[in-house]
Structures are given as C-alpha cells and as structure tokens.
Amino acid sequence: MKLTPLFDRVVLKQLVAEETTKSGIVLPGQAKEKPQQAEVIAVGPGGVVDGKEITMQVKVGDKVIYSKYSGTEVELDNEKYVIVKQNDILAVIG
Numbered sequence: 593m594k595l596t597p598l599f600d601r602v603v604l605k606q607l608v609a610e611e612t613t614k615s616g617i618v619l620p621g622q623a624k625e626k627p628q629q630a631e632v633i634a635v636g637p638g639g640v641v642d643g644k645e646i647t648m649q650v651k652v653g654d655k656v657i658y659s660k661y662s663g664t665e666v667e668l669d670n671e672k673y674v675i676v677k678q679n680d681i682l683a684v685i686g
Contacts, residue, residue, distance in 0.1 A: 595668060597636035600646045600678045604630035628657050655685040
C-alpha cells in the first residue's frame, strides 16, 4: 500500500533516535525524545491552499527537521509515518 499526500502535505518517516548521548550515557526508553529529523517519503502536489498558491520545496529522499508537535502519526504495513503540512518543516538537512 502507498501513501499519497494531498495538497501541501508531506509524508515523513522518522529517523532512528540515538540510544546513547555524545558522552556515552545510554538512554532508557522513557528518556528518549522522539526525533525531529525525518526522511521525506512522499510529497503532495501543492496547488492552491486557503487561497494561496503553494509550491512544494521538498522532494522525496530529503532529510528534514520538522516542528516537534506537528503532524498526524499513521501506521501502514507495520511502518510508522508522520503526515505534516509543508510549513511544519523547518529545514532541509544537507
């Protein structure tokens, strides 16, 4: 099954969180924060959203940083994804 986002939506797959800190401390499951970095899996077509023309700025394969509490989490074929609006993406990495 394939997720196809509509309008200015983007499907992201979160990158794996680090298990240890830079100083070597291993983090238990509760202490780990959800990563805010993700890979773009699918991009909507853009178009007119709320009366404004939206041009998509990200593409499939981009690594991005997105707002901490944004998006809708979905699970499909035992994989977890986050669907966000493009304006919830803060930066492209690299």
